[in-house]
Amino acid sequence: MSIADQQAALDAVHDDPADLPVMRARFEHNGSPRYMLYAIKRLGLDREHGFHLDVRLVSDELEGGMETVEARLQDGDADLIDIDYISTARERSEGAAIVAIHPYGRTVGGLVALDDTDIEGLTDLPDHRIGVVRRLDKNWILTRAACREYHGFDPDVEATPVEAGSKVGLTELLYDGEVDAILQFWPIVPEITERGPYREVLPMAELVQRLSGTDDRLPISTFLTSESFLAEHPETVRRFRGAYRDVVDRLVAEDDLWEEIGETLMTYDDPAVVRAVRDGWRDMVVRDWNTETIEGMERLFDHLLEVAGADALGVDHVPEGTFRPEVEP
CATH class of the missing domain: 3.40.190.10 (Periplasmic binding protein-like II)
Known part of the structure; x- marks a missing residue:
């Protein structure tokens, strides 16, 4: 399904932001977060939590060596994206003012x-x-x-x-x-x-x-925003986190919602494929995190660094302040 067709489906469930604070979400047209984003809009969970999520899909091609969504965030054209935390550490170590504000999942x-x-x-x-x-x-x-x-x-x-x-x-x-x-x-x-x-x-x-070395489900990908957006709109970030937790609960529990997502956003009409994607998403997603989760992510990074080296990772450490498990007041 083309980017235009999927964007049209999202536009159909977009409402008027009115006076609500806006968070501009920019995500890949073939990435799994679009299922969650569609469900938030379809169920009105952003409005329920007191903000307007403006969703736009982009290609998954590279721009200047970065994924398109990452380029959007660093250029100031987005407030919310997702990438893996190794890439976040790499870009942050090179001066990018980006921060991980919530987990998404084992997006490998x-x-x-x-x-x-x-x-x-x-x-x-x-x-x-x-x-x-x-x-x-x-x-x-x-x-x-x-x-x-x-x-x-x-x-x-x-x-x-x-x-x-x-x-x-x-x-x-x-x-x-x-x-x-x-x-x-x-x-x-x-x-x-x-x-x-x-x-x-x-x-x-x-x-x-x-x-x-742990049985805990570790998120590889996280939601990111800019340092400036977090500083200027901490309450909007809190509201997004609440909407995300709610939509995860719904997507884990409701099969009918996945049938609609399959019809609306997926490029195939085979029920077996839709069910496989649904089950894979449920196994992948991480609803929340805590200090132990982040410590596990840092241990995994250290292990990858030890084994694969800084050249393979493109970075030799996770910079301080990369993970923000609690939004600053």
Whole structure:
């Protein structure tokens, strides 16, 4: 489904902001947060919590080496985006005034290949071409870290990563046979595997939990805003957090809501795919966080840094003030 078609569906549930404070949300057209954003607007949860969420979808291509949504936030054209916290740390260490204000979830992907592939796990990656959105993508970093930690090799050296530049381009690499496998974002995996002849060899969430050394579900992606928006509109940020918690509760409990989301925002009409995306979202999402959650995220970062190195991560530390579990008054 095109960006225009999905935006039209969102526009249909947009209301007049009137005198409510506005938060400009800019998210990728093929990312899973759009399901949550649509549900907030469809159910009127932003208005219920006393603010207006203005949702606009953008492409997932890179702008100046950054994801489009990240560029929007840093350019001052957005108040709310989501990216993985490694990218947040990387950009913040380079001077970007961005902060993580709430968790989203384990937004990693899966290693996908043809049904009859000879790739059965990480140890089979050497001498194969592996498609990635970019080499600094969290899925590739996790793969490199796990291979180095548990199997004694670096796939960045012994395999050939092929950068696609976007999630759409990544799927095309697989379909065109230009790579042996891809590390695709999780909501797109069911569309590929349910319609075959492909299978998910390994979900990256397994690597997250194994490398973190904890059973707690750790968010990889968080919601971000700018330092200036947080300072000037702390109450709006609080209200968003409340709306988010409410919509998570609804999306976890209500199957009918997912049927509507499938009809409105998904590019396929196969109920099996919609159910797979629904179940994957429920397994991925993180409703809230606390000090222990953030400590676990920092431990995972330290482990990835130790195993993969600063060159792979693009940063050697999580800068102070990156995570804001409580909105400042």
